[in-house]
Amino acid sequence: MNIPIKLQDQTAARTLVGKVALVTGSTSGIGLGIARALAAAGADVVLNGLGAPEEIGRTREQIVADFGVGASYSPADMSKPKSIAEMIAATVAQAGRLDILVNNAGIQHVAPLEQFPVEKWDQILAINLSSAFHTTRLALPAMRQNGFGRVINIASAHALVGSPFKAAYVAAKHGIVGLTKVTALETAEEGITCNAICPGYVYTPLVEAQIDGQAKAHGISRDQVIRDVLLAQQPNKRFATVEEIGSLAVFLSTDAAASITGIALPVDGGWTAH
Numbered sequence: 001m002n003i004p005i006k007l008q009d010q011t012a013a014r015t016l017v018g019k020v021a022l023v024t025g026s027t028s029g030i031g032l033g034i035a036r037a038l039a040a041a042g043a044d045v046v047l048n049g050l051g052a053p054e055e056i057g058r059t060r061e062q063i064v065a066d067f068g069v070g071a072s073y074s075p076a077d078m079s080k081p082k083s084i085a086e087m088i089a090a091t092v093a094q095a096g097r098l099d100i101l102v103n104n105a106g107i108q109h110v111a112p113l114e115q116f117p118v119e120k121w122d123q124i125l126a127i128n129l130s131s132a133f134h135t136t137r138l139a140l141p142a143m144r145q146n147g148f149g150r151v152i153n154i155a156s157a158h159a160l161v162g163s164p165f166k167a168a169y170v171a172a173k174h175g176i177v178g179l180t181k182v183t184a185l186e187t188a189e190e191g192i193t194c195n196a197i198c199p200g201y202v203y204t205p206l207v208e209a210q211i212d213g214q215a216k217a218h219g220i221s222r223d224q225v226i227r228d229v230l231l232a233q234q235p236n237k238r239f240a241t242v243e244e245i246g247s248l249a250v251f252l253s254t255d256a257a258a259s260i261t262g263i264a265l266p267v268d269g270g271w272t273a274h
């Protein structure tokens with residue numbers, strides 16, 4: 001008999017028991033999806049990101065209840081190198097190890113180049129790019145000590161192609177692919193891999209929040225907004241899901257992916273095949 005396999009079941013093989021994973025920006029969206037997928041595979045997780053403390057507490061408790069793993073939280077601000085250093089030090093001190101680092105925290109701002117606010121440029125470069133430099137340089141010693149490590153950078157289709165009005169985001173995401181390659185080369189003989197995942201549009205609360213507004217602004221239906229505005233560049237005309245990105249992060253964290261390093265893997269329904 002053919003029993004359909006749900007995505008969650010694929011990660012339930014518990015291949016990551018005993019591993020400790022830190023996911024930046026994991027209080028919502030893709031980061032939370034990745035943290036839950038890693039926890040489903042048995043890893044203890046450290047959450048990070050902005051949000052109401054009670055809600056973050058509930059998210060953390062839910063992960064413990066659903067997957068029987070440890071889950072802690074760091075409020076570190078990814079635009080501040082000092083907070084990042086404290087977060088990595090506290091993680092290694094408390095857990096005694098750090099095996100999987102997912103650099104996911106990210107923000108966006110849309111404006112033409114001449115009007116792009118300088119402070120927004122600085123903030124996007126700090127959160128979307130420099131934070132990954134800081135977390136990685138500080139996490140590598142703990143990974144080297146165990147001869148095992150996985151660094152997964154959440155880039156974007158915008159790491160591979162540009163779009164108008166997104167100068168800082170596109171520059172930061174292209175930059176993180178460069179950082180991914182250098183990290184992979186410097187760690188290649190040490191059981192450590194570093195890869196970038198490049199999603200197209202992923203269905204997150206952030207995306208959902210745009211649909212009704214765009215429908216009103218353009219005077220079109222929700223379905224038209226999704227197909228003709230948001231997914232205009234995405235040939236398969238469907239959003240990727242946080243579960244799909246989570247499953248890929250789990251796979252990249254396993255021994256099966258030991259030879260995959262330095263890549264930028266599109267998960268974009270064909271967008272960058274154009």
Ligand code: NAD
Pocket residue numbers: 024025026027028029030031048049050051076077078079104105106107127128154155156157198199200201202203204205206207
């Ligand atoms: P989101 O807004 O739901 O999540 C962003 C996370 O980053 C949140 O947890 C937020 O609290 C955290 N964050 C923001 N600023 C921070 C700071 N200064 N310090 C610490 N944490 C901070 O967005 P998302 O859609 O889940 O995006 C997550 C990542 O995926 C981003 O890097 C984004 O560029 C990338 N991405 C998203 C999509 C998409 O369609 N949603 C597509 C491609 C790439």
